[in-house]
Amino acid sequence: MYFWKIERLKADLKTGVLPQNEQFGYVLAHTVLWSVGSIQYLNNNWYDVLSGFTIMAVVILGTIYVYGSNSGRNGDRFLERFISIGWVLGIRFLVIVFIPAMILFFIVYGLIFHVPDETGIVEVIFMTVLVGLYYLWFGYHVRQVAANAA
Secondary structure, eight states: OOSSOHHHHHHHHHHTOOOHHHHHHHHHHHHHHHHHHHSOOSSOOHHHHHHHHHHHHHHHHHHHHHHHHTTGGGOSOHHHHHHHHHHHHHHHHIIIIIHHHHHHHHHHHHHHSOOOSSOOHHHHHHHHHHHHHHHHHHHHHHHHHHHHHO
8 A cells, every 4th residue: 555656656557456455445444534633623522522432433344344344355346336436325324214314303302302502312322323324235236236237
């Protein structure tokens, strides 16, 4: 995995010799970097920070799970499957699961409890479960493609 030598990386990409485990390394590094950057460190409560770290852990574990669903090091075309399936599934998940779940959650939660102005443990658990479901669904679809391609 390269961190600075762009010319060597480009040469590997041109000749098609970038191994699957290195492609996974780039995806995982990108995921970790963006996850750490998305945590609310300022103007928040403790649960916002907890939520950020919990979701970051689920995203990292989910990415590892999707890589394994593509047969890991022995898999093929991980990067294109991760990006393309992740994009389409992300849109579908947003429309089919996330938006309806959020609406239902806040209606039901609002009827039973007062919806707080700040993040609480219930919201942390709810969002963590939703992100986890996304990655389970993601891995399922990648596994189907990997199995059919073999």
